[in-house]
Amino acid sequence: MIPAPFEYDAPATLDEAIALLEKHGDEAKILAGGHSLIPMMKLRFASPEHLIDINNIPGLSYIKEEDGYLKIGAMTRESELEESEIIRSKYPIFTDASKLIADPQVRNMGTIGGNIAHGDAANDHPAVMLALKAEVVATGPGGQRVIPIDEFFYGFYMTALQPNEILTEIRIPSVGAGTGNAYHKLERKVGDYATAGVAAQIAVDADGICTYAGIGLTNVNATPLRAARSEEALVGKKLTEETIAAAAQAASEDCNPSTDLRGSEEYKRSMVRVLVKRMINKATDRI
């Protein structure tokens, strides 16, 4: 309810924000939608000395297809993703995920950039990014750099972002024909973090052979996890019941869930197996 004291800046440009980051270093936190940071501050799990609010910086909220990519501005709200026609028609996986994030009030504020930059394996977008093999654009004093998603998540709340960088854009390779994607998580009640979540993108060629498989897992590892062996089990094969079962089994073996109030490690592995199977099927159905 009552956070520790902090200083607050609301710069009007990205350059100013980066300059403030340079100045305050580790003591500063970026405030985007605030729906991860502010609850932590209320509980005093986080007590940043400086908040740099980037909500006043123009040009960070957009959804567009350009240069073979779907580009999403980091400040794009979850509710904007839900309502976007491009997303709905071609990337329903985002709609699946957004609908499962918290509640409508939170989604009106929460941003896709914040969801990823928070570095929380329990957040939903990181697994989606893994499935779509996204790239993250970080802007710092030296300009922009592009980070492949597989190099982005380091550990618990830790990412490849430097203290003087701001996540500004997400790039998704445009999907071609024959591609489908889907996300689902099991939750104890609406708005909960995932007991287990699975994002899948699948492409098949005219002969029904899988040409692309991206599978990301939510909240069953210290970091968002790519189910690499599951992907390998699919690519180059026909998506039969057996192939899919093998992929599902691989993911349940490769994840590292911990026992907690949501269930035992064994239960979560079982749920990963069920969800991987279901999401491959759902993604395939959407092709």
Next chain:
Amino acid sequence: MGHSIKRKEDARFIQGKGNYVDDIKLPGMLHMDIVRSPYAYAKIKSINAEEALKIPGVIAVVTGKDLEKYNLHWMPTLMSDTQMVLPTDTVMYQAQEVAAVIATDRYAARDGKEAVMVDYEPMKPVIDPFKALDEDAPVLRTDKEGKTDNHIWNWSVGDKEATDKLFDSADVTVKEQMHIPRIHVASIETCGCVADYNKVENHLTMYMTTQAPHAIRTVIALVAGHVGLTEEKVRVISPDIGGGFGGKVPVYPGYVIAIAVSFLVGKPVKWVEDRSENLQADSFARDYHITAEMAATKEGKIQGIRFKLLADHGYTDAAANPSKFPTGLFSICTGSYDYGTAYLEADAVYTNKPPGGVAYRCSFRVTEAVHAIERITDRLALEIGKDPAQLRFENFIKKEDFPWKSPTGWEYDSGDYHAGLQKAMDAIDYEGLRKEQAEKRARGEMMGIGISTFTEIVGAGPSKDFDILGIKMFDSAEIRVHPTGKAIARFGTKSQGQGHETTYAQIIAEELGIPAEHIQIEEGDTDTAPYGLGTYASRSTPTAGAAAAVAARKLRDKARKIAAYLLEVSEEDLEWEPGKFFVKGAPEKAKTIQEIVFAAYTNHPQGMEAGFEATHYYDPPNLTFPSGAYICVVDIDKETCEIKVRRFVAIDDCGNIINPMIVQGQVHGGLTQGIAPAMYEELIYDEDGNILNGTLMDYLVPTAVESPSWETGHTITPSPHHPIGAKGVGESPTVGAPPAIANAIVDALSPYGITHMDIPITPYKVWKVLKEKGVVE
């Protein structure tokens, strides 16, 4: 009566114009925050406030040692047990109050709280209530002289010998061990107060989130009378309340600390808990371990029950039960069925957990009782292979057998259980569902149908049996009708969302003929309202609602006299229809209630007392016994074990209905609070006494998304002894829903040899049992 008029109070609530305790801001008001124990059981070696006092705005840090000087460091509970206000040497549960920080604003108070350094010496706590009774268990309440164990009380009712004999010889006996989980009311508004002591007047005004303002005033006078706060010097005001559900009946230490600080500094002190404090420290509900047994003939005639229960009260018995009933009205556990043999024995223990347990939207432990009887009844049905609806029909108390004496000593006032269950079965197409279920089972799909046909016991209560701290459990109404025929009525109860401003006005309107919109209802100010024991246990309509009707009838008697005088006829020549008296056979010769009231002030008969006011303190002759028939259908995903409540039909019988819309709203809310413990909520502690889900991120309060589309209906069996035949409804759905859901889930799982599951039944729990049975991977 019987009309769904819109709620009068909603105009302010939906416009954000309610006035809650945190809206109260007084000049010079100080703010309080509370340092709480991170340990479940520890010695306090020292409390260092030095750093806290350096923070600008922090003016004091109050400890138990400070309160001890005024003998205010202990207080009584409503169960005549004792509870620390602030500890002087030992903390007994996690989140217990340790010290209070007083500051000039809310932020400084919180910063001060972070800066208070407490040095603890942790001790091994006693968490498991069964182990608390072990001979070698450490004795927790060493503050109680001569206490040699952790046992609090033993209570029993029924015929032990006859019951044991029956169980030795019965054709069929069934038995299940059940736990009714420790849960929390988690009302939207947390608890809080503004204590405003005026030194010059030696007068305390206590604005407080309380369901029972009058009783609280008496308690304050009992606790603080020795420092001069006698009862006439105390005014308790309970403003708008954002949900009570029993959690706002007890006195929490924070209230007493705020009063003590205001008393010492002579300034108003505000204390409002945050969400985690509310969940972690304020009274829990339930937490009963029950061994339930039922005996029957092989044909399925229920012959008797034998229940043994263990109540985990945490650090102190801070329940809110009538004094003579330490296990509340659990003895309604014989249910809706006709048999004559029952024995119930209950024990209570201390553990290192927060104290309680309050009656969460339940008439004193009725929820626990109903869960046990409805589950064990289904268990019997499973055992003998009889349809659970058929078993119930064959065992119901018949409509013509009321009033019916239960083997645990109650006299059920009225009921028509057959009609209720039949209506519910017709509404849901019970036969069709059973057919569908058979087909699905053949395909290996999991579908379950669960029934709960419960009897509630509410409206505590008759003064011969019911008191709290010696105060009899009557309730009151005072009606004043102004010269122009508009009225104000005040009550000893206190609405927390029940809609009293509307329903009480409707009762008076029905009896006096004054339109409900011309009747203002007030509650919650002890300086103005008549004394009463407050709103909980579905008692407002049975007690204060009855008082309103009786007070209004007193006024109608007076109105008849005035009308006779005005019309120059004898009283016997007058007939009443709502709103006027008229001369028999000459309806044009009439006086409206407004004309009569005006005359009471302007032209009353000589010798008659002027004015138009009446008060009544209603002492109910019996409790009322609402009932219900609920049927729930669930589908369980065979891989994820997710449970979907597909349909839920609730047929309630609360006697005559004052406002159908309000009843329906009560039922919807109550059913949602019924699905909560059935599938979601439980306060979970580890073996060190740490709460594992002390925030709403992990304490899973269901939302609209989790709530099925409730299908509601009613039968009407009026209470024969209540002035308007009403019975009370607020708690029926919370009481009746959990066993319907649990029975449905167990029904779905019964083909796999599962006979019982403890609530909350989560997908994870279902997966675990099915995994053990080899049904899921």
